[in-house]
Amino acid sequence: xxxxxxxxxxxxxxxxxxxxxxxxxxxxxxxxxxxxxxxxxxxxxxxxxxxxxxxxxxxxxxxxxxxxxxxxxxxxxxxxxxxxxxxxxxxxxxxxxxxxxxxxxxxxxxxxxxxxxxxxxxxxxxxxxxxxxxxxxxx
Amino acid sequence: xxxxxxxxxxxxxxxxxxxxxxxxxxxxxxxxxxxxxxxxxxxxxxxxxxxxxxxxxxxxxxxxxxxxxxxxxxxxxxxxxxxxxxxxxxxxxxxxxxxxxxxxxxxxxxxxxxxxxxxxxxxxxxxxxxxxxxxxxxxxxxxxxxxx
Numbered sequence: 001x002x003x004x005x006x007x008x009x010x011x012x013x014x015x016x017x018x019x020x021x022x023x024x025x026x027x028x029x030x031x032x033x034x035x036x037x038x039x040x041x042x043x044x045x046x047x048x049x050x051x052x053x054x055x056x057x058x059x060x061x062x063x064x065x066x067x068x069x070x071x072x073x074x075x076x077x078x079x080x081x082x083x084x085x086x087x088x089x090x091x092x093x094x095x096x097x098x099x100x101x102x103x104x105x106x107x108x109x110x111x112x113x114x115x116x117x118x119x120x121x122x123x124x125x126x127x128x129x130x131x132x133x134x135x136x137x138x139x
Numbered sequence: 140x141x142x143x144x145x146x147x148x149x150x151x152x153x154x155x156x157x158x159x160x161x162x163x164x165x166x167x168x169x170x171x172x173x174x175x176x177x178x179x180x181x182x183x184x185x186x187x188x189x190x191x192x193x194x195x196x197x198x199x200x201x202x203x204x205x206x207x208x209x210x211x212x213x214x215x216x217x218x219x220x221x222x223x224x225x226x227x228x229x230x231x232x233x234x235x236x237x238x239x240x241x242x243x244x245x246x247x248x249x250x251x252x253x254x255x256x257x258x259x260x261x262x263x264x265x266x267x268x269x270x271x272x273x274x275x276x277x278x279x280x281x282x283x284x285x286x287x
Contacts, residue, residue, distance in 0.1 A: 020172055033163075033170035035204055050221070059225050064171030064197040071196070076187055077175050077235060080196040084229035131227075134196075 009107050009115060009138075016069035016105040022057055022091070023098040030061040044095070057091040057099065062128060066103050066121045070134045073105065079136045081114065086130035091123045099123055105134070113139040142251055142258040142283050143217045151213075151246040154205040156269070161238040163201075164192045171195050184237075191238035199230050199266055203277035206246035206264040218260070218283055226259060226280040233273045241269040249278070256285035 108118035
């Protein structure tokens with residue numbers, strides 16, 4: 001079921017690309033699934049009271065979906081051995097139009113049966129996750 | 140309020156065991172837009188060599204969350220929850236989490252650094268199974284904004 005061929009991978013190669021349409025429903029669903037009920041993720045008034053433009057996506061939701069194109073490519077979530085991100089910019093989710101998050105996954109390094117996949121995760125053209133790296137086992 | 144530097148090196152008591160359920164994995168997988176049948180279909184997970192459904196890579200945050208509550212509730216920590224922003228996150232796996240795992244997390248504070256009036260608290264939660272075997276370590280850097 002796996003679609004990769006480790007020997008054919010090259011540094012710089014794009015292995016997956018995907019877009020995710022977030023809505024307020026997505027945020028409520030993630031709040032329930034994760035147990036993170038911080039109201040800045042579902043109440044504009046609370047978000048604005050702490051100086052935010054409005055409701056934001058959970059950083060952990062953005063992190064959670066950004067790895068999915070890599071999981072689909074490699075075919076097995078158990079091959080993810082390490083995953084890290086830096087939260088550099090919030091993703092505001094409009095009540096009506098939502099937010100479209102784009103993910104591009106590229107081979108960053110190949111080392112001893114492990115590929116480091118670097119993610120570029122953007123919203124409205126700006127990067128929202130820094131140093132987003134997934135290490136997947138190819139063995 | 141400033142973050143107590145004496146937290147560095149502190150190891151908290153292990154959390155109560157968290158039993159990973161199939162429906163929780165399915166619910167979480169759907170919430171993070173995961174599509175792999177290894178998260179949702181037991182037969183597919185077994186064909187792939189796992190004993191049961193495999194949790195998505197960021198699922199450990201559910202268990203880690205219990206430890207972050209311990210940190211924020213620590214009376215001498217000096218951390219005001221309303222001033223905390225999530226800076227970095229990392230998951231380092233020995234093996235994936237599967238349904239049926241009974242997980243316990245132990246929090247330790249790896250470092251506290253000051254940067255431009257803010258404090259960067261690095262919290263490591265080591266998550267082990269019922270047999271004491273390491274499953275995953277979840278590391279968060281929390282940015283605690285200084286007084287304005």
